[in-house]
Amino acid sequence: MIVDLRSDTFTKPSADMLQAMFTAEVGDDVFGEDPTVNALEAYCAIIFGMEAALFCPTGTMTNQIAIKCHTQPADEIICDKVSHVYIYEGGGIASNSGAQVKAIDGIRGMITADDVVGCINPDDVHKANTSLVVLENTGNRGGGSCYNFDEIIKIKKVCTENYLKLHLDGARLFNALVVTKQTEKQYGEVFDSISICLSKGLGTPLGSVLLGKTDFIKRARRVRKVFGGGMRQAGYMAAAGLFALHNNIERLAHDHYHAKEIAQQLLTKDFVGKMMPVETNIIIFEVLGEDGPRKFCEKMKQNGILCLPISATQVRMVTHLDVSREKTNHVLEVIHIL
Numbered sequence: 001m002i003v004d005l006r007s008d009t010f011t012k013p014s015a016d017m018l019q020a021m022f023t024a025e026v027g028d029d030v031f032g033e034d035p036t037v038n039a040l041e042a043y044c045a046i047i048f049g050m051e052a053a054l055f056c057p058t059g060t061m062t063n064q065i066a067i068k069c070h071t072q073p074a075d076e077i078i079c080d081k082v083s084h085v086y087i088y089e090g091g092g093i094a095s096n097s098g099a100q101v102k103a104i105d106g107i108r109g110m111i112t113a114d115d116v117v118g119c120i121n122p123d124d125v126h127k128a129n130t131s132l133v134v135l136e137n138t139g140n141r142g143g144g145s146c147y148n149f150d151e152i153i154k155i156k157k158v159c160t161e162n163y164l165k166l167h168l169d170g171a172r173l174f175n176a177l178v179v180t181k182q183t184e185k186q187y188g189e190v191f192d193s194i195s196i197c198l199s200k201g202l203g204t205p206l207g208s209v210l211l212g213k214t215d216f217i218k219r220a221r222r223v224r225k226v227f228g229g230g231m232r233q234a235g236y237m238a239a240a241g242l243f244a245l246h247n248n249i250e251r252l253a254h255d256h257y258h259a260k261e262i263a264q265q266l267l268t269k270d271f272v273g274k275m276m277p278v279e280t281n282i283i284i285f286e287v288l289g290e291d292g293p294r295k296f297c298e299k300m301k302q303n304g305i306l307c308l309p310i311s312a313t314q315v316r317m318v319t320h321l322d323v324s325r326e327k328t329n330h331v332l333e334v335i336h337i338l
Helices: 015-022 035-048 059-070 092-097 113-119 149-161 173-180 184-190 214-226 235-247 252-266 292-302 325-337
Strands: 052-056 075-080 100-104 129-136 165-170 193-197 208-212 272-275 282-287 314-318
Touching: 015 235, 035 052, 035 184, 035 208, 035 235, 052 059, 052 214, 052 235, 059 092, 059 129, 059 165, 059 193, 059 208, 059 214, 075 113, 092 100, 100 113, 113 149, 129 149, 149 165, 149 184, 165 173, 165 184, 173 184, 173 193, 173 252, 208 214, 252 272, 252 282, 252 314, 252 325, 282 292, 292 314
Parallel strands: 075 100, 075 129, 129 165, 165 193
Antiparallel strands: 052 208, 193 208, 272 282, 282 314
């Protein structure tokens, strides 16, 4: 038995998802003629109460397109210092948009309205023009942390008062929604653009969707083409996305439960140090002693469990739809005997 806890990107399509893909009606999406892609984009726009949407291969692309559309070269973006857009997208903000970042030392990947206020540059030719705030929910390096929606409302107020755009990297937004009980439309009312990922907890082979106003998505479609993201018969993948949105959201609660079980078992071990609060499907914890994270991950691998050392002191585990009850029990048993 192999249990892959390195990321929720390691999921495989279910038989039902594959059937939906095999039977999808397709066309040429660059020409706007793939009916399944069009259906996915329309459905996402409807559930978020936003005007339009754009299907892209990856969440990095949807984030980078949004940043490109919201900024001008030499602008400055405000985000947390461990934001995915800042540390995990290959320097794309600088390369793609010619913008720079003011990174906030937030709490578990989350920033506050007061943080944003303190980072907005004055109207001074010596300073970069602050134009965009990016939030990430859930926070990957924050251990799957979930924003308090009231704080998001406060951040939006600051953005409106200072003529800033607000983008959400919602790669794992549905995990947050399952926990906090907000709705997609509540988020659609607040953000100027939202990126949602279909290939993490929702289990598709690839794909993310960017949402926003009609004119924004029109610009985004052009940028997608420039970035090399124009796809042809993409409906096969869009069909997987539609299946996931209809079938795989509520079940995220099972992943969260499994993560909490694993976390509780880890906390019984002397070699486990500080652990971030486990709110969703991500567990980040310290491994104490001389062996450290790499040796811990090697021991787990010897027992058929794959996990990821993410720093000199920390390990990350991520539950997902391919981590069944049986596999979770195996993880619990292995941790018990370590």
